């Protein structure tokens with residue numbers, strides 16, 4: 001049985017998310033996930049800490065704000081600096097032994113990579129449940145990943161607990177971080193997911209305002 005892993009979740013260490021570590025695990029289990037990747041904006045310390053402290057499969061990642069758009073890195077133990085070019089950022093991730101994912105490359109209002117995605121990336125996030133317009137993005141991202149010949153992954157981009165699990169990647173691997181990341185590199189993965197429903201987005205917006 002492949003593992004079900006949501007590859008894009010923000011903990012409350014991200015300035016725009018309120019999800020506590022406890023909630024991440026609660027909602028991940030409730031959605032039937034086998035694991036979750038924590039990808040805070042430009043920091044990895046909380047993700048590493050949560051991964052260490054919990055028996056649940058947590059993959060520590062970071063969503064880096066490069067000059068060309070957002071890039072997710074996995075398999076690294078220290079932050080990659082923000083504000084650098086796309087090529088340099090991907091090179092730095094690889095130098096540290098990590099893998100680089102082009103997240104939500106076609107989404108509007110998200111600082112997306114757009115034309116900056118190249119075959120240097122180890123994967124493209126084809127399904128991102130927070131992307132707008134959702135169906136258009138999935139179609140475009142799929143075509144992009146296929147043209148470049150890179151593996152396809154999926155994540156919810158959750159910033160509110162109930163959003164976790166709306167997208168996940170089926171990974172043919174043992175439930176350990178190194179094996180999961182190796183499987184992604186080899187393309188032993190399949191993106192699955194849908195858009196976060198409007199009611200949940202609304203609840204999140206109300207929560208943010210109050």
Ligand SMILES: [Zn+2]
Pocket residue numbers: 063070103104110
């Ligand atoms: Zn992003």
Ligand SMILES: [Zn+2]
Pocket residue numbers: 008010039063157
């Ligand atoms: Zn994100």
